Amino acid sequence: MRNREKLTEKLVRAAETRPKAWQVFDTDVLGLSICIYTSGSRSFMFDYRTAGRQRRFTIGRWPEWSVTAARDRAKVLRREVDSGIDPMAEREDAREAPRFPDLVERYLREHAAHLAPRNAADQESMLRKLIEPHWKHRLVTEIEAADVERVLNLIAQGRSRPAKKTPKTKRREPLKPPKPTPIRANRAGEMLRKVFNLAIAWKMRSDNPALGFRRRMEVERERFLSMDEIARLGDALTAAEDQRAAAVVRMCMLTGARLGEVRTCRFEHFDLERAIWTKPAANTKQRRVHRVPVSLDTVALVRTRIDAVPPGCDWLFPGDVEDKDQPVQEIRRFWIDIQQQAEIPGVRIHDLRHTFASLLVSGGASLEMIGKLLGHSQSRTTQRYAHLMDSPLRAGVDAVADMIRIRPRLVHSAPTAAANGTDAAKPRRVSAARLG
Template sequence: MAKSMTRPSPKRLRLNDKSVREAAPETDRDYQIFDTEVRGFSIRILRSGSRSFALDYRFAGAQRRMAIGRWPEWTVTAARERARDLRREIDEGRDPLGERGELREAPRFSNMIDRYLDEHVPHLAPTNASDQRSMLSKLVAPHWGRKLVTEITPHDVAKLLNIIAKGRARPSKEKPNNRARKLQGPKPTPIRANRVGEVLRKMFTLAIGWDWRADNPASGFKKRIENERERFLSQDEIGKLAEALDAAKDQRGAGIIRLCMLTGSRVGEVRQARFEQFNLELCSWSKPAASTKQRKIHRIPISAEVAAIVRQRGLVVPKGNPWLFPGDTPGQPVKEIRRFWINIQKDAKLPDVRIHDLRHTFASLLVSGGASLEMIGKLLGHSQMQTTQRYAHLMDSPLRAGVDAVASMFRPRPVLVHDADAEPVDRKSA
């Protein structure tokens, strides 16, 4: 008579570390030992000898098994408490295994970066877009890449921005030939932290619209004080710069610097200037929206000196080339003039002057000439008056001259006083 093939009933006992440790693996199957204290709680003994805790339960008519953790990383006591918590959730009508699956599919911050770069960044100016890609990949993704979007808290934002504000070590060149390098200590970068905070605030605002979370953890981030660098060239320094530009072999680079100084324009706007943008009869320059920071057409008047530079460039640039300063790559403008500027700094003995400082100098000369802040803002292409306010203190000199003029009108006139001890003067004899 053949033996009936019956499935062995599952083992049941009150689990403890001793029973789990002594349970022997079987060579042909995995098996479970169920706990008698918490319904569905078990230890699974695998053929390999590994052991892990699980909870078996039914939800909506379906049999489910949820892994809790491996032994001995999880003790029996800890796993049993976790099983009790899960059992309470099940009794309340929740499906913990289903919720765990939803979490696996929930968007992570890396997904948020990808969507932000695909949908929002392409609408930004090229330089700004490149900067945001860099800060997200180097400063944010290493910390938050695998986090769920819903997990990030205001505390996480503050912690990350604190790390960024402290700065990081950077390679420093000791010699011009770049052969010798060393790591400098971290240099504080509070302004960089502010820029990252602004990007995160925008990203989470978009995430709310995408239904990825309900609030914005970066909305109230602590903004660090930004001490704007203010470096203005003196009349003597302007003269040295002009001499160095006149003596430069690369007059293409010299022309770019001259236009930056004479128009207060950003170097990117000058590099991408085209002949068609200049009206030499009306002496005006119409910068297209694609090349301006504010992404709007910016029309400014130009001086006779600027018009002369444009005419001179028209004589040296091959006919048919639209760029005022064509680059070495055919059909493209000059890409960068950093090396040229380093040489000019040395020749003019202006090591601490940046190209952007020429823009500040242009504004300071306008102020000394009596221009209003509104006029300066229009010439520099500022979209917010707050940006132009940084030059307000330069107006102190003409204002002070006016105040001194008024004060001089009320200043007491000197009165001749005679010395009482001196002998009286005989006016008749005198």
């Protein structure tokens, strides 16, 4: 038989400790009790029955919870039970609710796994290193727009990084001052918007806190090599000791292709008779097959590579001897040396792609043609080269202006002025506009 008494502070304080935990139920609120444990600690409980199940809900510890507060809470719980709500089920659901790390794991497993390897690795790095440390223990439903803005601000500020040169002593490497990374913050915001869109589809939450994140201003880098720089680069590539890496760079210059597309190309991708390069979807950024014509110089380069690679090798630019079954992985050191020899500091290999587009523009190519040659999936990407077309446009408008330009006409003053011998008798220039 249950012990029933009206719970008071005095009764709870004086309740004895027994070898087994025991309860004293309140006579005022049905189901409310104080449980005295063998350790001497005391907690308020609420016992109820729902859907044929006996349930016990822990309200809180005494004396943090007073008898009056526990009784008020028990009354609220009793009303919820009478209305068909199970308080314990709600608590269990909250305990089992997915947290942000759970969302990250599912996103990487079910979505990022289908992206390009480099893109997937980049997104995983942002989630693991830049975002998850801030939301590691947060429920997915607890993250708000202010939390997204706060973490994007931290990403935009940048991080301090170790200096490149390794010190001679074993002391800790000095840190470089943080460099702002607004573009990185924008990419993280776009990724979070996709993450929470999937969270909605997976029934983890009902809204997207990253839907309207504030985009930071991006200043796109536009570096184009001049004809003198192109000539110096060509001379440096011809004199280079590593002609394999030099051929990779020369291929980028001739085709405007991305470095990754050039590194991973195979002989079977080229139709040398028709001068066509068919890039498989796995090698392109847009994940689509890209069929593009190439120049005769590119065809000649491919033919020279046939004699340069080992017999039976499918890669146009295979790796070293120990990695001959894989494409060349890194030419960064080679490019640094070429930069110094060609006197083009700060130029990236990707800038050769921009230079290729600028030369197309100067040759009269349209933006649509440039987009097809470069493999752009969106026209707005090609629009970054639109300002390069100002020169031919300016020549056109100058020609039109020259044809309609108002030319001065010679007029004579009145005869009376000529008779008087004044200066008015001299012819003067009057524009056609003033003559009406």
